[in-house]
């Protein structure tokens with residue numbers, strides 16, 4: 242697959258100059274520049290790093306993929322830069338399966354490809370990517386996408402090989418063959434997705450890291466609430482404060498932050514975040530930091546903007562908390578994943594029935610076929626797997642996911658909510674415009690669920706105390 246020749250030349254030439262695009266905002270490079278640009282640079286002696294902590298875990302994952310596809314050539318591309326507009330691109334983010342199988346995460350290179358070449362014994366695995374151009378090439382100084390003059394140092398094949406403990410080779414042009422199994426193939430997608438259902442030790446440590454940084458981001462948000470309340474687009478203040486933490490201490494956010502104040506909290510994925518933050522309202526913040534390893538947290542807290550829940554807000558909040566506690570109590574090794582959701586829904590149905598919101602009894606509402614009336618107020622699921630993707634393992638089969646059995650090492654959310662839209666005529670006026678979600682990240686163990694986000698206050702009393710403490 243490595244065809245074509247190196248672009249290396251001894252000295253910049255007229256041919257280089259001809260290759261250099263001259264545009265309406267660029268001058269052609271004059272002779273003096275071309276004569277001198279490739280000389281006068283210090284040597285770059287490279288000391289090879291020891292393999293990174295994730296390397297042996299990634300190797301074990303590759304071995305499982307290899308075993309699932311004997312005799313098949315497998316192709317796992319990292320993906321390419323995506324154009325945002327004109328000559329600007331979105332920040333690059335490798336495909337999750339690629340990151341999982343290589344251990345190459347926020348520092349990975351666009352257009353890399355991981356290839357499993359079948360052998361008698363299994364597969365030879367090679368990571369192909371574009372070797373950095375040396376300083377005698379046009380690419381070095383004239384290519385704004387990959388030239389080191391523009392984007393800074395790029396990794397070498399030898400450096401990445403040592404760092405990830407994997408064979409590397411230069412990628413020229415890559416064309417998957419007809420018999421290759423590439424991402425997008427249903428079987429491969431399923432295998433690499435189900436491979437992530439149970440997290441290894443490295444992944445669990447990274448999930449903890451992501452949650453810990455996220456916890457600090459929530460402290461930052463509470464500190465900034467008065468500033469948010471004073472701004473015409475206070476929700477953006479909240480988003481911005483969290484973004485700063487995510488970028489400073491992690492790779493960024495694992496998904497767009499939801500900063501949903503007042504009635505916006507009832508729109509499940511409110512990411513416009515252009516509303517006001519009004520004292521007396523609740524603000525629902527659903528935000529997660531993605532660590533440099535790409536593992537992400539996914540946390541929601543619902544905060545009283547003025548620091549104190551009103552009676553009705555507290556009633557809704559504590560109902561959601563009771564549903565979350567029931568979900569935690571139901572989560573144990575050996576039960577189906579869906580049991581967790583069912584436990585939360587029983588609490589939600591019981592309370593909305595008790596408040597007179599349902600045309601049927603709670604029992605009738607919980608009937609799998611004829612029921613569901615309570616779902617109007619909580620339309621989403623209670624739990625999803627969490628990892629490199631916020632909705633991790635998305636291509637796993639239903640029998641491995643929703644109907645799958647909880648195992649030690651699984652990481653998932655518990656996130657019940659109650660949402661009474663501002664114009665919902667089925668609820669009394671005092672409830673309209675109140676939306677509450679409490680979302681925690683949970684590690685399943687033999688001894689029961691471990692709440693990775695237990696350090697972030699949860700109960701109504703704890704939340705009020707938290708706001709007092711952080712704003713003091």
Ligand code: GLY
Pocket residue numbers: 496527539625631656680
């Ligand atoms: N932030 C999306 C979710 O909670 O699933």
Ligand code: MN
Pocket residue numbers: 539625654656680
């Ligand atoms: Mn979630």
Ligand code: MN
Pocket residue numbers: 527528539540541680
């Ligand atoms: Mn969330």
